[in-house]
Amino acid sequence: MNNYRSHLCSELSLDNLNQKVILSGWADTIRDHGNLLFIDLRDNYGITQCVIDGKHELFSEISNIGNESVIKVIGTVVKRSDETINKNLKTGDIEIKIEEFELLSKANTLPLPVNSDIEYGEEVRLKYRFLDLRRNKLHSNILLRNKIISDIRKKMINIGFTEFQTPILTSSSPEGARDYLVPSRIHQGKFYALPQAPQQFKQLLMIAGFDKYFQIAPCFRDEDSRADRSPGEFYQLDFEMSFVTQDDVFNAIEPVLYEVFNENKKNTNIKVSDYPFKRIPYNESLEKYGSDKPDLRNPLIILDYTSVFQNSNFKIFSNQIEKGAVVKGIIVKNTANQPRSFFDKLNNWAREEGAAGLGYISFSDNKFKGPIAKNLNDDQLSALKLGENDSIFFICDELKQAQIFSGYVREKICIELSLLNKDSFEFCWIVDFPMFEIDEKTNKLQFSHNPFSMPQGEMNSLETMDPLEIKAFQYDIVCNGVELSSGAIRNHKPEIMYKAFELAGYSKDDLEKKFSGMLNALKFGAPPHGGSAPGIDRIVMLLADEPNIREVIAFPMNQQAMDLMMDAPAKIDKERLEELGIKLIDKN
């Protein structure tokens, strides 16, 4: 028998009555009645109440152990009397009558309590992460995370993917995020970089003929954090497939995501959108939702009303339209009877956000109301297509600004009126991203996403179309307004790549210098291939219903990319720096 335990803290019941058992765990709460003492003993699996009588010789010793000390208890399983049964505990029908106990590890006074769910400051929680991880919420989040990862792994293998490992010490990539650099001792003055993603490696594995690759891949990017963006490192379900079109990629991963969400959702009321998921072209997403990561739980839709206002008497809009602006509108049902303050509040909010205001028209009892209504004639008003009790809010600006701000308005009104359907996971693909865009600073053409994506229409498009009109086989998967990943069908033909880079201002030489490995590989027989890489941390965030990514990572860094527990990053001894040939300079 195991020296420390015969059973787990979750598994004893009336079936075990009168058995002598050994349990080990943490003293979660200790209730000392002077001549009677209860200990809730906790392990990874559950809690079991242990009791000792004041007459027992170990009583005084056990009454001094302190919360979170680790103890081993030997005792007998006894039935609780009817009035002392605890229905909140799985083991609440029984308790352990302590006969012997051993203090395995004494705990000092705690810097934060483990046995309560009260919110605590992050600095303390991160510094004592091992204590925070003992607490209910984090403990179950991390268990959920590991369940999700293991489910993903099983499903990917089941549908024929092969799991790989790719290098952590690799070379710096010229495009994209800042790299984390690692100095080389052997090659003084040279650096490895940690991979931002195993992008090139997975493509090389396709070229190597492995057909279907996946990896729960660590990715490293030296960029500033957000609530949903962990600084430094994060994980992706990175996958890639050979001999596929965009639809083949979607068809492969949709069931995996659907099942992972459906099998790990918090309660059975939650509905996961059925696959195939909606496919929304990038431009349509900006038009209808004002975002390239729309939250489809929000029922509001943005429509275009430029033509209604174009020749109207509402000069504020019609003058702007003449200068090239557009008018967007959002119809909101059952709001015509909202008090004036509702509309004023939104208008004030819009002004605070930097907009000129938020005009509106309401329709009820066959009458159009609101400050703009009197400027439109009957034809124009009926073109709004308002139903009884509807209101419509207008945004007028240059196209891109109007789209973005309409997106904010859509979100704001949804929050104000609590229109979000919280019991659902709404997936969609955003497809047909533009291949190129204009860099606003330099006015030059640049790649809008991954430069290795295949342009739709391939060489023909690059040679004949306006570059800004060319779409790429580039797609994002979005769930509840969270961008889970982007992916693409890759460009596997060197001549198309030379041409695409040429349009973005890179010479053949530039390309060969920067991406020689990849480019070289494409010259020796590369299959058409593509894939994607949904973010694991964000999937867990959604399923755990956590607003902050640190709540689903066992050992996260703080916003400043510091590990407060391990004290990283840290200064390095002079000797080590010398060995690496590194001299620090004082930037101040």
Add this chain to the structure above:
RNA sequence: GCGGGAGUAGUUCAGCUGGUUAGAACGCUGCCCUGUCACGGCAGAGGUCGCGGGUUCGAAUCCCGUCUCUCGCGCCA
């Protein structure tokens, strides 16, 4: 780099327009308590009010600077 919020006991927080000795809860220490499950009761210890400067007879409170945490923007192909 820029903007918002925060920083008071080990912890979570209160502390008004400046005014005696800066409070509460949890935790901690001691005593009492045989059926609790956030056990209860009594007593006690514990604070450079982030740091520096200023205004004032007097600053946790007002002003300036600075540091730290956090949220957002930039950034993240």
